Amino acid sequence: MSYSNIETALIHGGISIDERTGAVNVPIYQTSTFKQDGLGKMRGYEYSRTGNPTREALEALIAELEGGYAGFAFASGLAAETAVLSLLNTGDRVLISSNVYGGTFRLLDKVFNHFGINYTISDTENPAAFEKDITPDVKAVLIESPANPLMTVTDIRAVAEIVHKHGLLVIVDNTFMTPYLQRPIELGADIVVHSATKYLGGHSDVVAGLAVVKTKELAERIAFIQNSTGGVLPPFDSFLLIRGIKTLGVRLDRHVFNAEKAAEYLVNHKAVKSVHYPGLPTDKGYEVNKKQAKNGGVMISFELKDNYDIKVFFESLQLVTLAESLGGVESLVCHPSSMTHASIPEEIRKKVGITDGLIRLSIGIENIDDILADIEQAIAASEVK
Ligand SMILES: *Cc1c(COP(=O)(O)O)cnc(C)c1O
Numbered sequence: 001m002s003y004s005n006i007e008t009a010l011i012h013g014g015i016s017i018d019e020r021t022g023a024v025n026v027p028i029y030q031t032s033t034f035k036q037d038g039l040g041k042m043r044g045y046e047y048s049r050t051g052n053p054t055r056e057a058l059e060a061l062i063a064e065l066e067g068g069y070a071g072f073a074f075a076s077g078l079a080a081e082t083a084v085l086s087l088l089n090t091g092d093r094v095l096i097s098s099n100v101y102g103g104t105f106r107l108l109d110k111v112f113n114h115f116g117i118n119y120t121i122s123d124t125e126n127p128a129a130f131e132k133d134i135t136p137d138v139k140a141v142l143i144e145s146p147a148n149p150l151m152t153v154t155d156i157r158a159v160a161e162i163v164h165k166h167g168l169l170v171i172v173d174n175t176f177m178t179p180y181l182q183r184p185i186e187l188g189a190d191i192v193v194h195s196a197t198k199y200l201g202g203h204s205d206v207v208a209g210l211a212v213v214k215t216k217e218l219a220e221r222i223a224f225i226q227n228s229t230g231g232v233l234p235p236f237d238s239f240l241l242i243r244g245i246k247t248l249g250v251r252l253d254r255h256v257f258n259a260e261k262a263a264e265y266l267v268n269h270k271a272v273k274s275v276h277y278p279g280l281p282t283d284k285g286y287e288v289n290k291k292q293a294k295n296g297g298v299m300i301s302f303e304l305k306d307n308y309d310i311k312v313f314f315e316s317l318q319l320v321t322l323a324e325s326l327g328g329v330e331s332l333v334c335h336p337s338s339m340t341h342a343s344i345p346e347e348i349r350k351k352v353g354i355t356d357g358l359i360r361l362s363i364g365i366e367n368i369d370d371i372l373a374d375i376e377q378a379i380a381a382s383e384v385k
Contacts, residue, residue, distance in 0.1 A: 002216040003064075006249065009235070010180070010245055010247075010248050011246045012066065013064040014058070014059075014060030014063070014064050015060045015061070017349070020065055021333035026053065026241075026348030028054050028235045028239045029052055030046060030236065031046050033236075033282075034047070043307075048232075049227060051154055054239055054242075055232065055235060058210075058370065059072055059073050059243050060231070061245060062179075062210045062212055064181070064182075064183070065179040066179045066212040066224075066241065068185050068212035068213055069214055069215055069216055070212070070213055070222075071211070071212045071220070072210065073196075073208065073210055073232065073238055073241070074226070075209065075234075076194065076195070076208065076231075077095075077103075077173075077193065077195025077234055078209065079231035080210055081107060081173075081192045081209070082111075083225045083226055083231065084191055085108070085140075086229065087169070087218075088092050088112075088139055089135060090115055091116055092138075093117070093118040094108065094117070094119050094138070094139065094141065095120050095127070095140070096141075096143075097122070097147045097154055098121055098123055098352045099146070099147045099148060099149065099150050099337050099341075099352045100142070100144050100147060100148060100173070101144065101148045101175075101195075101341075102221050102336075103340075103360060105256040105341075105343060105344050106344075109343075110343075120133050121352075122141075125153065125285075127158040130159070131162050134162075135280055140168055141168060142173065143171070143173070144175075145170050145177075145182075146278050148336075149299075149301045149354060149360045150302070150352070151277075151283075151285065151299060153284075153288045153289045156170075157187045159189060160188025161188065162253065170190050171189065171190065171191045172184035172187075172189040173192075173195075174192045174217045175195045176198075177253065177293055178194075178200060180249055181250050181256075181294045182292060185212065187292055189214070190214050190215070190218065191212070192211070192288065193209065193211050193212075193216065195207040195209055196209055196210045196244075197209075197327070199248065199251070199298075199326075200248065201241055201327070202244040202248065202325075202329060203244060203328055204329075204330065207237075208233050210241075211374075216360060233321065243310075251329065251365060254365040256296070256297065256298055257368070258363045258368040259279065259298040259363040260299070260363065261278040262361065262368065262375075263279060264279050265372050267280060269379070271305055272302055272303070273305045274301040274303045276302065277301075278293075278297065279296015279313050280294055290324075299363075300361045300363065301359065303357045303358055304359070304382065307384050308379065308383055309382045310359060311377075313359070313379065313381070314359075315376070316377075316382060318377075319331065319366065319371065320374050322335075324339055324340055326360075326363075329364050329365050329366075330366070331362065332364070333361050334359075334362075336358050336360050337356045337358060341354050
């Protein structure tokens, strides 16, 4: 059964009930293999790398939520990206947004490069300018919007229109938005990837990745790659993700409510030099983001003025936790240039604007007054007198 209202689909979409027993939660089928009733007589499953009922329920759910033909669950976001990039051949090139997750950059720069698959960092935020980067070897464009960590916005529909004229694949990393806030396939994407470790899981307790494809042909190719390369999500982790996704809507409503307040607070703070949040009407990505997403999402990055010591700021925070990752119920903070984006060479970081003063906030669902009070005291402590 599929539901057009996403709040309902989050809970009842895909395969949500165990057909055999009526259990209202899909059980954790913790098994590696399945009995065959005779040679060639399988009951739909043969081996859990190839297919497992708990993982399959999750895969059906994410396909429905993203409006795609099929979904695939992997052991991490990067495993999902690895499978998707494995569609490319030696000599092919992929264009990537000017700021992407550091691990995505490293995967292309240090792993796929060895197989002769190249990348170009391209200004996807500027659809007119980025078209010149489409050389004959380009086979795909990988977009993050909002992109990590500067929250720059790419017009997914505009890019998809240009890219499709050239017959290329449009891949969108929808980790920061989730299908609750943005549905890239409706905007023209061919493939959506997720680090489900973040909002979809939502509780900082599972590492997982998902991919959703638009067509049957892509589904067959990714299914083959998933089974052949084997980076699949285990049954228990699949269960945790299904459980996380059920509350995605209510969590994000609260996350976004808090994030909007936090962005407003930072923009008006005398210690703050810049704020990057596409939910602010003054943000350069605001208009485009509004066209393609429900709101500005949750992630905010900002810089303090030069008379504040960010080392002291990070050490003074008590509630907001200094940690990699994002998207959990608890507020996290990170320093992109030395943490999430350290694998991007300094000169590229500088060029795209990931300064050493940049602070990235993942606003949780605690009471916003407590979050802001903690940030306020840390800012005050970090002022160089
Ligand atoms: C975390 C993240 C990834 C990588 O996902 P893992 O689950 O850590 O492998 C990819 N893209 C974005 C935008 C991320 O935030």
